[in-house]
Amino acid sequence: MLNTILIILFKLGLIVLAVGAIAYFCACLFLFLRQTRFIFFPSRLISMTPDDVGLAYEDIELKIPIPSGKVETVHCWWVPAKFNSEKVIIDLHGNRNTIGANVGYAEQFHQMGLSVLLVEYRGYGRSTDRFPSEKTVYEDVEAAWNYLVNERQINPNNIYIFGHSLGGAIAINLALNHPKIAGLIIESSFTNIREMIDYKKKYWMFPINLILTQKFDSIAKIPALKMPILFTHGMDDELIPSTMSEALFTAATEPKQLLIVPGAGHNNVRQVGGEQYWQTVEKFLT
Template sequence: MTAFIWIGAANIVLYFGICLLLYFGQQYIIFEPRFQLRDPVPADLPLDYETVAIPTGDDQTLTGWWFPCAESDGKTVLFFHGNGGFEEFNFRTITILHCLGFAVLAFNYRGYGRSEGKFPNEKRVYEDACAGYDFLRQRYRIQPNNLLLYGHSLGGAIAIELATRYPVAGLFLESTFASMLEMSITKTYMQFFPIDRILNQRFDSRYKIPHLRIPIFFCHGTADETVPSFMSPRLMAIANEPKHLIMVEGADHHNLPAVGSETLQEGIQWLCQKLQWQN
């Protein structure tokens, strides 16, 4: 009997220990920052760009890249990457946006690449998004009615948060999720823990998106095993009009710009039509 009591007590201690680890360490599960000595911009990228330093409100500096476009007439995209930082497929997306007549500002959140700052968390990446927005407005005089936000995966949640704080023209959301809670419960092992009570990095786009009154385009690959493909339709269902969703057959979490390049073009053209922009 004593052995059973000790085993039971050990299991209880282990369970609560895991809960504490999840509570205090979840940002280290969500974010995967990598330090990079050199720019991640591919050497063969067929675009001119300028490496820029973006100041934050807490005296840190973020590294970014400004891709000017002579044909943009002020129309600009602020690009937000996912939790793994900038990947080659992100620059494929930027190339498509540029070819469609948009200037683009992309940057690394704090802790990623050569950006300064502490390890990222939800609050800090929101502050970084605001810093990127302010930088565009102040340095390049970009007007809110000429600004689209583009977010891939976690970047979609960051773009949605920014759109609740500042005026923008529209949103383009690629392979993003409804909330971190809903992402967590897709993992079978997480269902044994009180995730709703433990979670402090919530990225709750499902709560925020019904408050937006701007055109929103969603796209998602049907073969996405990182963010389940039902997430974009779930978000789209509660978004206000105008909204549009395209599911890209066979695309996964990282190759949608290659498999579905026509979808990206269609999404931008749809947004331009809703905003009555010439494109």
């Protein structure tokens, strides 16, 4: 009788282990297939336009052919400089915001004498409604680069790139592809997705190195960049620790600058930084 009970318990244990293993495998598969949903949070809401801050602008739609034969679009705003300045800055937003969230930055750059191209990745705002990935956002900003260089005939030496948060990682990748750019401003960004996962401490039980395909590995790319780089970050950033900008700064080659703003969070470095922030950015650009 005892042997029979032990055999039953043993079989039940095997069943529980098998069910647990299947559930774990399914969870890993889900994370592998759906990980973009944990990185991108596309919105269609455009909260502001350049009109709201008195800037003249032009709506631009960039065409991107896809393998199916269809053509998708990347929506941009072109804000021309007040005067005949040759300097242009590409403005790249973060993972939760549309193009409208960066209107304040556009106003700042415009006041500093630059033309601004604000880019909206596919899946966001008025761009084609498809869920983004690391590959597609790189394609989107490459289309923006080609538009400036080929259609507007902007000299690459006069083009700066600004990226906030995830936009910073996208900016770094674009700069890696176009080393002749004038300079790079990276605000409130991270080292890579792997280290962000470690920082959040949510997925420690999964084999992340095997699952992860969306890497945004800025810390590996930054040493290869030779253009001037300005890193800015809020000391009280609740989403991405300022130590990640410090790590990027350390990994970067000269010329480079780092501005950590006390009291600033993830989305208000410019506002809290005030005059110091303004002067640092203006000096970098001019």
